[in-house]
Amino acid sequence: MVGNQDTTSFSTLPSKRKKVWMDYLIQLRCIFIIFVVLPISFVIRFFKYVGDKNAETYLFIDSDGGQSKHTSRVEKVAEHMRKRDPYKDGFVCTSRNPNHSIGMRNLDYKRVRHFEVDLSTFRSIIRFDKKQMIIKVEPMVTISQITRITLPASLSIPVVSELGDLTVGGLINGFGIGVSSFKYGSFSEMVISMEIVLADGQVVIAKKDNEYSDLFYGVPWSLGTLGILVSAEIKLIRVAQYMKVTYKPIKGDATCLRDVSENLCLTYDHTILGIEGIIYNPANAVIVIGEYCTLLEATRAGSVRNSIGWWFKPWFYQHAKKALDKGQFTEYIPIKEYYQRHRRSYFWGCKLIIPFADRWWFRYVLGWLMPPNIFLLKTTQTEAMRNYYHSKLLIQNVLVPNHKLYDALKFIHREIEIYPIWICPIRLFYHGAKTMVCFENNNDTNRYNSQVYSNIGICHAPAAVTRGDVFISSEVVKTLEDWVIENHGFQSHLGVTELSERNFWRMFNREHYEQCRAKYKSVGTFLDVYNKCKKEIKFDEVEQSETLRN
Numbered sequence: 001m002v003g004n005q006d007t008t009s010f011s012t013l014p015s016k017r018k019k020v021w022m023d024y025l026i027q028l029r030c031i032f033i034i035f036v037v038l039p040i041s042f043v044i045r046f047f048k049y050v051g052d053k054n055a056e057t058y059l060f061i062d063s064d065g066g067q068s069k070h071t072s073r074v075e076k077v078a079e080h081m082r083k084r085d086p087y088k089d090g091f092v093c094t095s096r097n098p099n100h101s102i103g104m105r106n107l108d109y110k111r112v113r114h115f116e117v118d119l120s121t122f123r124s125i126i127r128f129d130k131k132q133m134i135i136k137v138e139p140m141v142t143i144s145q146i147t148r149i150t151l152p153a154s155l156s157i158p159v160v161s162e163l164g165d166l167t168v169g170g171l172i173n174g175f176g177i178g179v180s181s182f183k184y185g186s187f188s189e190m191v192i193s194m195e196i197v198l199a200d201g202q203v204v205i206a207k208k209d210n211e212y213s214d215l216f217y218g219v220p221w222s223l224g225t226l227g228i229l230v231s232a233e234i235k236l237i238r239v240a241q242y243m244k245v246t247y248k249p250i251k252g253d254a255t256c257l258r259d260v261s262e263n264l265c266l267t268y269d270h271t272i273l274g275i276e277g278i279i280y281n282p283a284n285a286v287i288v289i290g291e292y293c294t295l296l297e298a299t300r301a302g303s304v305r306n307s308i309g310w311w312f313k314p315w316f317y318q319h320a321k322k323a324l325d326k327g328q329f330t331e332y333i334p335i336k337e338y339y340q341r342h343r344r345s346y347f348w349g350c351k352l353i354i355p356f357a358d359r360w361w362f363r364y365v366l367g368w369l370m371p372p373n374i375f376l377l378k379t380t381q382t383e384a385m386r387n388y389y390h391s392k393l394l395i396q397n398v399l400v401p402n403h404k405l406y407d408a409l410k411f412i413h414r415e416i417e418i419y420p421i422w423i424c425p426i427r428l429f430y431h432g433a434k435t436m437v438c439f440e441n442n443n444d445t446n447r448y449n450s451q452v453y454s455n456i457g458i459c460h461a462p463a464a465v466t467r468g469d470v471f472i473s474s475e476v477v478k479t480l481e482d483w484v485i486e487n488h489g490f491q492s493h494l495g496v497t498e499l500s501e502r503n504f505w506r507m508f509n510r511e512h513y514e515q516c517r518a519k520y521k522s523v524g525t526f527l528d529v530y531n532k533c534k535k536e537i538k539f540d541e542v543e544q545s546e547t548l549r550n
């Protein structure tokens, strides 16, 4: 039987490996993080909150909800794009500092000559239409900002990603997922329209069914390589103030991984809003199911209510783990706190940064300062530290067809042995092969026009690292990517990739993307998506070939 103890930080894992100086430095870094990074993070959070509030006031003060201010900002971006000199200026990308980005992708293209588009002022909610249930936002608006505005009206965007600092621009141009994705699909699936500034400075509105529908479907996963998104209209759904959350333990040395897969592949009824699975080790997992419930049900006598959002409360993945000891249980959680359940701990990522941050005494004393700001963490790490994290940690999100989930889990256990694992089912919809991500049975004959996949999130040190065995991160990533390609899966752009260009396009659908690149004159203006993802970019070669293709 695999033990049930928490082995989630570098230091709590038994290690036969002889420690090197960088191991000690990383451990000591947590002192710096506690006394410097955490307090500054808190101050940044405070000012960000004030700034967001300020941006939100236009929504209520201006008669047009900030539309005119937005229009003049868009005009500036369009003008800026028109001024770009293709012979002199580099490829276009957003001016967002690479250290602000939540992912671990290599953003070296921002460290060489490039043409920046400043979107820092695009952080307003332009329209919040409660009647039509639509919200129009600028790309730098974060998930937390949206939920803060919509939840008091019992409305919500359908797919709420777990980390509140993720931006609408990043989630639409990349890939966004949340526990309700099994029902609603990816974040971009619920977008109604996208306002985009094209390579030549033209501003267009792309919708599912207008003349720019090809662009609309081409943008997700394209990493801003077709145009600059300047606003998006997103559909809203009705939600209650509480969620009924059930924690279902799955145990068994030989059966756990299979049982988790089977449970996550069930067709759940319409009252369910969220499903996720957390695998702690190959023998222990918990499935968390969130259901809509009425306020009456949540507040009636006998209902257990739990405000998990307080800073001193156990981290969510550890709270869920209690089901392994006490058996299945149900409780009622305020919806906002449910949405943000992994925020304080970045799932379990914070334990890798401060190994004791989950202990009760730390939570009570300093928990209110959590989580450390990712920008500060990235800015204060040295190149050697960055390489250390990259060589010792594996941070990846892969999508696999649901019927391959068990095989994927067995593969990950055999080849990588990395826990905890976060699993989140996601429905991929068929859009006539216009998307970069085309699912397995992707054709018109598919009865449901969709297929359910599972997102497998890994973010930890594989067992080989802690055992002191040879672990070559690039080799492991390659093996994982090969498996994913062979099994009709996809790798999200969150982590580093080792894919060759050929294999990248075996994974993703190239035809439609290239058509959009040609039609909207992106070639030569925006770097192509493969070059934005790949680990090392030989910039001169890319520039030359893109210029020739243009």
Ligand SMILES: NC(=O)C1=CN([C@@H]2O[C@H](COP(=O)(O)OP(=O)(O)OC[C@H]3O[C@@H](n4cnc5c(N)ncnc54)[C@H](OP(=O)(O)O)[C@@H]3O)[C@@H](O)[C@H]2O)C=CC1
Pocket (backbone or CB within 6 Å): 092, 093, 094, 095, 096, 100, 101, 102, 103, 119, 139, 161, 162, 163, 165, 166, 167, 168, 169, 170, 171, 173, 174, 175, 176, 177, 178, 223, 224, 225, 227, 228, 229, 230, 492, 493, 494, 532
């Ligand atoms: N639960 C979830 O859904 C999670 C998702 N993630 C990942 O995080 C990413 C989002 O992170 P975030 O830090 O917000 O975004 P990033 O700043 O990392 O942006 C992601 C990509 O989108 C492009 N982009 C962003 N805004 C625009 C825009 N307005 N117009 C054109 N292109 C744009 C960026 O282009 P450029 O390179 O030019 O800046 C970049 O390539 C997602 O793509 C996802 O992969 C991570 C954790 C969890």
Ligand SMILES: C=C(/C=C/[C@@H](C)[C@H]1CC[C@H]2C3=CC=C4C[C@@H](O)CC[C@]4(C)[C@H]3CC[C@]12C)C(C)C
Pocket (backbone or CB within 6 Å): 102, 103, 104, 346, 347, 348, 349, 350, 353, 374, 377, 378, 381, 389, 395, 396, 397, 422, 457, 458, 459
């Ligand atoms: C894959 C999953 C979750 C991912 C997040 C928990 C990680 C995504 C990006 C990670 C980090 C980025 C940069 C960092 C700077 C370093 O100095 C320290 C580590 C880190 C903060 C690192 C921590 C984890 C992330 C936030 C899920 C779906 C399991």
